[in-house]
Amino acid sequence: MSAAQFDAIVLGAGAAGMMAAATAGQRGKRVLLLDHADEPGKKILISGGGRCNFTNLGTAPDRYLSANPHFAKSALGRFSPQDFLALVERHGIAWHEKTLGQLFCDGSARQIVALLVEECRAGGVALALGQSVSAVTHADGQFRVSAGGHDYTAPALVLATGGPAIPKLGATGFAYELARQFGLSVVQPRPALVPFTLGADEALFRELSGVSAEVVVRWNKVRFREAALFTHRGLSGPAMLQISSYWQHRTPIGVNFLPDAAQGWLTDLKRARPKLALHNALALPDRLTSALLDRTGIGGELAGLTDKALRALESKLADWQFMPSGTEGFAKAEVTAGGISTADLSSRTMMASKVPGLYAIGEAVDVTGWLGGYNFQWAWASGWAAGQAI
Known part of the structure; x- marks a missing residue:
């Protein structure tokens, strides 16, 4: 059976894949964009609460995690x-x-998908949806992709199928399988931007489901100041999602529940308002205050508490230790950390050094951004870089 011939085949019609296909197509390349899903950009559609947080003005290489912290710069x-x-x-x-x-977007994330589809159309990109890849081979400088009962060939193949985060949208580790098939290394994938779970010994905090507060969360030297949200399973909210990308199992995270409080604030308050109840001294949601004080075992009027006890409470509230039992996994992770090793890719072109014509972009690669549009910007930038190089 003869195969349809293209200049490039892009596997994955997500953010990075559509960007690469559109960029290459508009440079005059004959591009096939192939996906097992029945519509493009499924992950884009649910992002940002349906409004797509499509980039971040603060984008900088230090907002990304990778085994090579310099890789994303180019x-x-x-x-x-x-x-x-x-x-x-x-x-x-x-x-x-x-x-x-x-x-x-002021309107809908569908506008971003429509933008990318239109850019692909402007580049004459052929779109093949609902086609699962059954085989990929490489010989004589040509990649041959079998999908949906059809064969396609091209001298360039772009892996843009993302990682296993949010499997209900069809996410898989397919890019890693292909990478390994072609001799590329894969940094162990793990869930990132994901809620934490808490164990039975911290069940008291799981009972605070729905309570949120602005905190500073810390893991080792990494800190984020954003909202934390208690859930029926553990800890979520932007602060927790951010720190989860850095967290390692069986290590604690520290939470400063009163990040604007100056040192000695409780003893100073005791001098100024001795009859004030300790519960009312903490500018936190009522249920959270009760839970924290229950765990410390102190309460009553400030006047009845020693300075030593108040200083100890200050210290505790400034670095409250949680020991997550784990995370909610790929099912609830916004992105995948790890992936195709940057050691095997050109930072300028995203092409594999061992396999000329093979490219990897977007979430499939070991580059993971912070919460807040950074991962979309990596998808656009890496997709553009590959599209320019094909």
Whole structure:
């Protein structure tokens, strides 16, 4: 059976894959964009509460985790948030900035998917949806992809199928299987930007489900100041999702529940308002205050508490130790950390050094951004870099 011939085959019609296909197509390349899903951009559609946090103005290489912290510099430096924003504005999509440089659509995430589909159309990209790949081979400088009863060949193959985070959307580790098939290394994938679970010994905090507070969360030297949310299973909210990408099993995280409090604030308050109840002294949600004080075992009026006890409570509240029992796994993770090793890829072109013509981009690669649009920016930048190189 003869195979349809292309200049490049892109596996995965997500953010990175569509960006790579559109970029290469608009450079005159004949591109096939192939996906087992029945529509493109499924993960984009659910992002940002359905409004797609499509980039972050604070994008910088230090906002990314990777075995090689320098790897993302080249792509991010050549395709910036302003470059993608220019594309958004060219398509007439209204947007707004939320906290911490996060940019969202005013309307729907579907506008970003429509933008990418239109960019692919402008590049003459052939779209093959609902086709599962059954085999990929490489011989005589050509990749041959069998999918949906069809065969396709091209001298360039782009792995853009992401990682296993959010399997209900069809996410798998397929990119890693192909990478290993071609001799590339894979950094152990793990759930990232994911809620924590707490064990039975901290069940008291699971009973606070729905309570949130702005905190500073710490793991080793890494710190984030954002909202934390207690859930029926453990800890979530932006602060916890951020620190989860760094966290290692069987290690504690520290939470400062009163990050704006100055040292000695409780003893100073005791001098100023001795009859104030300790419970009312903590500017935290009532249920959270009760849980924290229950665990410390102190209460009553400030006047009845020793300075030593108040200083000890201050210290405890400034670095409350939680020992997560684990995370909620890939099912609830927003992204996958780890992936195809950057040691085997060119940071400029995203091509595999061992296999000319093989590229890996986006979440499939061992580059993981913070919460807040950083992972989309990596998808745009790495997709653009590969699309320019094909």
